[in-house]
Amino acid sequence: MVKVSIIIPVYNVEKYIKDTLESVVNQSLKDIEIIVINDGSTDNSQLIIDDYCKKYKNIISIIKKNSGVSSARNTGIKIAKGKYIAFLDSDDILPKDSIELRYKAAIENNADIVTGGAFKFNSNREWPIKNYFLGNGYRDVVFDEKLFYTMVNWNKLFKKELIKYIEFDERLTYGEDQVFVTKSYFKAQKVYCIDSNLYYYRERESEGSLTQLIFNNPYKVLKQSKLIWEIIKDEIESNFNNITIQNDLKIRYLDRLLSCDIWPPIKQSLLSKDETLQVKSLQLLYEFIDKLEDKSVYKSGKLKWIVTVGILEHYRFLTNESKKTYVNLLRKTINKLDGESLYYLAENNGYLMKYIQKCVTKNNSIYILLFLVRRKISNLFKYIDNKFDILLLKLAFVYGKFRPISNNKVTLATNRSNKLIENLKYLNDKLAEFDDIDVKIYLKDTKLTKRTLMRMYYDFATSKFIILDDYYRPLYGYKFKKNVEVIQLWHACGAFKKFAFSAIDYQESHTEEYEKEAHSHYTKVITSDKEVNKHYSDAFRIDESNVLDFGIPRTDMFYDKDYKDYIKSMIENKYPNIIGKKVILYAPTFRGGGKDRQEFDINIDYRKIINELGKEYILILKLHPAVTKNGIDIDDKYKDNVINLSLYRDINELFLVTDILITDYSSVIFEYSLLEKPMIFFSYDLDSYLDERNFFYDYEAFVPGPIVYDNDGIVDIIKNGKLDTKKIAEFRMKFMSSCDGNSTERLVNFILDNKEK
Structure with missing residues (x-):
């Protein structure tokens, strides 16, 4: 019995098809059939396919006249014998256990659709497509909009009974995946997610891709997206009787379509400075909005953003004729908004809406220009004011550096909380026992006055000890006198996840320059045990002799x-x-x-x-x-x-x-x-x-x-x-051997012993 049929549409991929087929024939699940549909290739793709057909009896090769990828996939669905169907693009690669993981999840969870994670790759690197990793478990498209952001067919497994009457729409050359997948979501009883990598998607660097299609032919993408909306809107109305569910699904899908498929080509049209393209694209958006129900317009946050903010941010690229079309677009949108939407737009966009209202009422784009001029002047004054503030703070710090160091002054600083918590609280409570120690405390606060900020930088410059518990942006790039101790009392114990310099080159990391600014001024680092000192030395690029395993102050509570x-x-x-x-x-x-x-x-x-x-x-x-x-x-x-x-x-x-x-x-x-x-x-x-x-x-x-x-x-x-x-x-x-109930005392003793040095 064939468990899974894998359908591969092929068109002129002689450079890649061998790698693709190698990844399929070496799948860990063996009861599979591989259906290769050659959609009229004119290169040597078929010769490579024929070689594989000779070696592997489970490969079925079909040659057809070029009709597009949707037609090729539909052909594959019709002849597939597997209980489940998977799709694979002819330039991509499957991890060895990809089909087995999908099949196992489908059987064990009685799922109609299984979806999972995927990575993109090119000649230099590979990286995860984050939207596709949705954890393990069931999800329902009615309640979970995240399924709308994994709309490709190739990271999924479909029960054949579910999709045998759901064809790929052959009118679409863009977005055909999302229509097919959305229809399948609506029909499925159970959609199960697995948080494993199931697919490697090739990001071609010099050939055609969806991104390049948006760049080269944005108007075509917009027309196709308009058709996609009409199809999905009808599907929602025919599959769900509950009006509340209908309306909710429409808004969530509309926002997704606007974000992923409509705004990118609109933006590209504006950047092109091509008047004909701009007018056609804006007019198409006008027609799209005109056909939308008023409720969809005023409930779609993304639509309001595109029309009132997104396009306006690119206004300088518009030609004179395009500006007239934009005014019409604004009028159409504003007229479809209800009072509440207009109120919130005005609340969130300040004086922008006043100018838009005048623009629409007087039918004159000059008011958009006036708004942009006013904003430019306002931003200039803010920039000057900000630069002046920075100069004042630097002057306060420089002035402090010319003053003597106060050996009894200890400054505790954090941006983690607006209250003194955890390590810094334990340290402060212990330091309070010593009358001659002058403790200054600066917490997370976005409303500090200039006077307080200047005092803060003066205290930084004149303190003998500065204790931090995390990244602390106010000190980035500042240099202290040689005898000042800047101590990093890191907020985490032990050494688990890589951080700071150790995390560079991983997905969630900062740049080398950023880490240098953040950590170069540390003179000491406190840890929970000698075992992890080497890791903190590497993470902060500080000599290991300056990493002190005193223990972490907040752990003292476990001994009280x-x-x-x-x-x-x-x-x-x-x-x-x-x-x-x-x-x-x-x-x-x-x-x-x-x-x-x-x-x-x-x-x-x-x-x-x-x-x-x-x-x-x-x-x-x-x-x-x-x-x-x-x-x-x-x-x-x-x-x-x-x-x-x-x-x-x-x-x-x-x-x-x-x-x-x-x-x-x-x-x-x-x-x-x-x-x-x-x-x-x-x-x-x-x-x-x-x-x-x-x-x-x-x-x-x-x-x-x-x-x-x-x-x-x-x-x-x-x-x-x-x-x-x-x-x-x-x-x-x-x-954690240094966390013995005496961690705070050891750090305080270090301060007392070194304050005169």
Whole structure:
């Protein structure tokens, strides 16, 4: 029985087809058929295909007149014998286990569609397509818009019964994938995601690609996108009877189409400075908006942005005739907006909307020009004001450097919080015992006055000791006197994920120049154990003799019985349902960099955990502080056993009521090891995370607990008593031996002993 049919449309790919076929014939799943559709190639592609047909009996070769990739794929679907169908482009490559992973996921989860991660590659490098890595588990397009951002066919597996009547639309030469995939999403009962790399997509450097199509023929892309919208709109209306679901799907799909398929060619048309192309493109957008329901226009944030901000930012490229077309486009859009939309546009865009309203009312684009002139002048004044502020701060610092160093002055500075927390709080509390120590504190605050900022830089210049706990931008590039100690009291214990200079060249890293500015002024670094000193030396490019394993001040709390008893009682008083229960704490780290860190998809299935383990367990969710958009919604029936404490200030306090910690790549394991309680490592996306950050140690040998990749694994470990604390004790001694309850005292003694030097 054929388990999977792999359909490969081919057109003039003699340079690549051999690599593609090699990756298919070497798949770990053997019960497959390979259907190669030669769509009228004029090069030597067929000769290479024929050679493979002689060697492999499961390859079916079909030659047809050139009719386009959609026609070729449809031909393959009609003759496919497999229970499932996969698609592969003829210049791309499959990882060896790609089809097996998809098939296994489909069978085990009774899925109609399986979708997974993918990488792009060229002659120099490979990199992940982040939108395609959606974790492990079921997703429903009705409720999860992220499926709209993985709309290609080649990272998926389709049940043949699902798609045998869903053809690729042969009218489309752009975006045919997304129409086919969207129709399939709408018909599917179950869509299952796996967080593994299933595909290598070749980014051609010198030949045709979708990006080049947008660049070379943006008007064609716009016309095709308009047709795509009409098709998908009809599909939504015919597949869903619920009007609320219809409207929601339309808006979410429309925003995706506008972001990925309409704005890029519009932008390219504007940049071209070609009047004919600009007018045609803007007119097509006008017609597109004209046919949209008013509700779709005023609910689509992306559409409003394109018309009122996106095009305006490229106004200088418009010709005179194009400007007239743009005014008509503005009028059409404004007339379709409701009062609430107009209000929020005015609120969020300041005086821009006043000029747009005048432009529309008086039918004159001069008001757009007046707005741009006003903004230019305003930005110029802001620039001058900002430069003047920077000059004042530098003068305050330089003036301070001419003053004597105050040997008793210790400045604590952080941008992590607007309150004194963790290490700096413990240090400050201990320093307060000494009357002759002058402590200055500067916290995260965006509203500091010029006077306060000048005082801050003066304190930096005149302090004997400056203690930081993370990257600290206000000091980037500043140089201190030789006898000043700038001490990095890094916010994480141990050495787990690579950071600073060690992380350069990984996906989520800064440049060499950025790291130099951030870390070159450190004179000392504090760590939790001598074992990790070499890693901090490399990470901050500081001599290892200046890396001091004093221990981490905030860990002193684990040796204060009275304090621990007080905190435990306080938590139990606030959350009495945890008393007498076994508490599981799920504390994953963030993913990605920059704004990506704000979002996190919960892959732990709290329903399954509680249903399988029973009501004697409590599951506490504690996401990383960088995650501000978590979308955690706990069903009412589980609220007695599942608690979201992501906003709780100190995870170390939660450790005191925790029986089992579930994490992934978070450095919280070092502090938790001090309690010698069991841990589970839920590493469902290990491969992609290795590309993102990587580790100082081999992950599988390093972590002091069992590694699981799905929720079944979590349940199995806990239910069958497979937890082990022996490895945790060894881990603690190796990485946390200096955290013995005296860490703060050692650092304070260092300050006292060196303040006169």
